[in-house]
Amino acid sequence: MLAESEIHRVLVVAAHPDDADFGAAGTIALLGDRGVEVTYLIVTDGDAGGNERTLDNSGMAELRKAEQTAAAKIVGVTDLRFLGYSDGTVVPSLELRRDISRVIRQVRPDLVITHHPDRNYQFVGPSHPDHRAVGGSALDAVYPDARNPYAFPELIRDEGLEAWKVREVWLMGGSTPNHWVDITASVDRKVAALQSHVSQVSHIEGFADFVKARFASWAEQAGLGEGRYAEGFQVVPTA
Numbered sequence: 001m002l003a004e005s006e007i008h009r010v011l012v013v014a015a016h017p018d019d020a021d022f023g024a025a026g027t028i029a030l031l032g033d034r035g036v037e038v039t040y041l042i043v044t045d046g047d048a049g050g051n052e053r054t055l056d057n058s059g060m061a062e063l064r065k066a067e068q069t070a071a072a073k074i075v076g077v078t079d080l081r082f083l084g085y086s087d088g089t090v091v092p093s094l095e096l097r098r099d100i101s102r103v104i105r106q107v108r109p110d111l112v113i114t115h116h117p118d119r120n121y122q123f124v125g126p127s128h129p130d131h132r133a134v135g136g137s138a139l140d141a142v143y144p145d146a147r148n149p150y151a152f153p154e155l156i157r158d159e160g161l162e163a164w165k166v167r168e169v170w171l172m173g174g175s176t177p178n179h180w181v182d183i184t185a186s187v188d189r190k191v192a193a194l195q196s197h198v199s200q201v202s203h204i205e206g207f208a209d210f211v212k213a214r215f216a217s218w219a220e221q222a223g224l225g226e227g228r229y230a231e232g233f234q235v236v237p238t239a
């Protein structure tokens with residue numbers, strides 16, 4: 001696994017506005033505290049999210065972009081990129097692999113954080129089809145596409161983007177986490193970031209307590225003890 005001192009730039013590849021906050025905002029806040037540069041790449045515009053149908057889809061997409069931008073700021077992230085794929089329709093594709101490879105080559109991250117591409121049979125929430133498609137295509141972009149100068153030659157030819165090797169990937173939402181980050185120092189920022197997604201969470205009663213209870217139970221599972229909070233990831237070496 002990469003040492004903390006080897007992580008200077010991180011790219012978070014998420015399907016929807018709010019996924020990075022559910023899966024990793026506590027960890028992202030701590031990375032930012034250490035001076036790590038974090039970029040968000042949000043694949044869909046989130047236009048099929050939400051509880052009450054009070055906006056049309058394009059209104060929802062604009063709102064969710066603004067909510068994600070506000071949430072990111074709370075955990076220290078100001079570099080956000082949106083690919084604008086249609087929410088609920090993402091499939092693993094060469095087009096998506098190229099679009100993620102482009103941003104990997106632009107950002108040149110040491111670490112990528114993305115969705116687990118496999119279905120979680122213990123808990124259905126993290127296994128939205130968009131999540132699995134984005135996680136799978138992000139892993140394909142990490143290996144082999146972004147590092148292979150012969151893959152998507154137009155990226156070098158037209159945009160001057162040289163090949164880049166990401167050394168490690170952390171997967172969110174899988175059933176087999178093997179790395180726990182103690183987010184006790186940043187859990188309040190995580191909750192605040194999540195609450196910035198007003199269109200998605202404001203109708204949920206006791207939302208902050210629900211979030212804290214879930215991440216406290218993960219801390220217990222990780223053996224961190226009571227009164228602690230943790231986010232879990234499956235670490236994939238890709239060097």
Ligand SMILES: [Zn+2]
Nearest residue numbers: 015016019128
């Ligand atoms: Zn999502």
